[in-house]
Amino acid sequence: MRWNRRFICSCVHVLMWGCAFAQSTGKLRLNVEPIGTTEYVVDGKYRMRDREITLEQGAHRFLFWAPERRILDTTLTVVPDRTTEISLQLRYSQEFIAHRQAMGRYTVMNRWGRIAPPILAAGFGAWSVVSFINYKQANDELIELSDTYGVSTVPGSISRLKDDDIPAAKDDFAKARTQFYLSTGLFAVSLGATLYLRHKLATKQPPKFEDKEKLRFDGLVWSPTPEGRGAWAARLTIPIR
Amino acid sequence: MGGKVDDPDPVMRRTLPYLLLCVAFSGCYKDEVDLPALTTNPFDVDYSGPSVFVFDSTYVTAIEVGIPPAPALVQIVQLHLRADLLPAGAVTSVRFKDPQANDPVIVSPVPSTYIYRFQRNVVEPFVERCYSVALWNGFSEARAETICCTLQ
Numbered sequence: 001m002r003w004n005r006r007f008i009c010s011c012v013h014v015l016m017w018g019c020a021f022a023q024s025t026g027k028l029r030l031n032v033e034p035i036g037t038t039e040y041v042v043d044g045k046y047r048m049r050d051r052e053i054t055l056e057q058g059a060h061r062f063l064f065w066a067p068e069r070r071i072l073d074t075t076l077t078v079v080p081d082r083t084t085e086i087s088l089q090l091r092y093s094q095e096f097i098a099h100r101q102a103m104g105r106y107t108v109m110n111r112w113g114r115i116a117p118p119i120l121a122a123g124f125g126a127w128s129v130v131s132f133i134n135y136k137q138a139n140d141e142l143i144e145l146s147d148t149y150g151v152s153t154v155p156g157s158i159s160r161l162k163d164d165d166i167p168a169a170k171d172d173f174a175k176a177r178t179q180f181y182l183s184t185g186l187f188a189v190s191l192g193a194t195l196y197l198r199h200k201l202a203t204k205q206p207p208k209f210e211d212k213e214k215l216r217f218d219g220l221v222w223s224p225t226p227e228g229r230g231a232w233a234a235r236l237t238i239p240i241r
Numbered sequence: 242m243g244g245k246v247d248d249p250d251p252v253m254r255r256t257l258p259y260l261l262l263c264v265a266f267s268g269c270y271k272d273e274v275d276l277p278a279l280t281t282n283p284f285d286v287d288y289s290g291p292s293v294f295v296f297d298s299t300y301v302t303a304i305e306v307g308i309p310p311a312p313a314l315v316q317i318v319q320l321h322l323r324a325d326l327l328p329a330g331a332v333t334s335v336r337f338k339d340p341q342a343n344d345p346v347i348v349s350p351v352p353s354t355y356i357y358r359f360q361r362n363v364v365e366p367f368v369e370r371c372y373s374v375a376l377w378n379g380f381s382e383a384r385a386e387t388i389c390c391t392l393q
Binding site for chain 1: 270272273274276279281282284285286287327328329331332333376377378379380381382383
């Protein structure tokens with residue numbers, strides 16, 4: 001009876017050891033876009049960059065991250081004695097998409113803010129010069145007609161002058177004056193806008209990208225030291241201006 | 242790191258005073274022609290100044306009319322223009338209208354003067370007659386005035 005009990009215990013031990021030694025490993029080959037900058041954390045412990053990793057068979061939790069990309073939290077299953085190809089593409093983070101849009105707006109604003117107002121100002125300036133010349137000519141013509149009235153000796157001509165020519169010249173003068181005021185006003189406004197935008201754009205800083213996904217990734221990773229110990233990493237950013 | 246402020250373009254800084262100067266000068270150009278006030282030219286139908294016609298005299302003279310020429314008496318109405326009211330160097334005729342005649346008569350001046358002599362074929366002593374006179378040039382007439390006189 002005692003012999004039997006020993007035999008059963010031995011069998012159980014052999015089975016247990018057998019099971020223990022039967023825990024085999026498999027490989028994962030990771031093709032993750034963007035290649036070269038992707039990092040990952042395995043099972044919440046090990047932060048790595050290797051493209052191939054050997055793990056015990058079964059499911060393992062992976063967190064992938066790359067600069068400007070969103071963290072991908074997924075579970076990969078390791079098949080024993082096999083190399084499994086994993087292809088993934090990390091998507092851009094919302095912060096980076098927003099930053100890219102802000103940067104695009106900044107670039108467009110910077111470009112057009114520097115180019116468009118001076119062009120407009122030059123255009124309005126040229127228009128105001130032309131308008132001023134027209135304005136002066138209209139004024140001269142009106143004065144000339146007024147002088148003509150004083151020296152004319154033909155009653156019919158005087159009637160035409162008063163009924164047609166002078167009113168038409170007065171209309172032209174009023175139009176020329178309005179156009180000159182308008183063009184000068186627009187020129188002044190565009191000139192002011194040019195100066196203002198130059199000042200504004202000179203002081204405006206481009207939008208900065210803060211990779212919050214990296215902060216999350218860094219803060220939650222256990223980094224192994226050469227001695228096999230580890231430390232939780234955290235990061236604090238203080239902007240210095 | 243403090244924001245560096247670009248100075249405004251020197252060209253623009255120089256342009257601005259000129260622009261303001263230009264705007265200031267533009268204020269000088271005003272429409273100073275007051276159309277209703279244009280009534281100072283005696284050749285204007287709307288002339289509102291003093292009369293340019295000055296009656297000189299009326300008298301009877303003998304002329305020869307017809308073929309063969311026969312002597313006849315006519316009445317002359319003589320007037321002159323105030324040269325100081327006319328534009329410098331103005332040369333003009335005068336339109337006379339006798340109320341007892343149908344058509345007006347255009348009278349040229351005595352050469353190099355502003356004296357005009359209107360001839361009536363009817364002699365009417367001691368009767369006051371009024372004539373419409375107006376400056377006439379280029380087939381158009383100016384403001385009409387009335388001159389009255391009596392042959393003594």
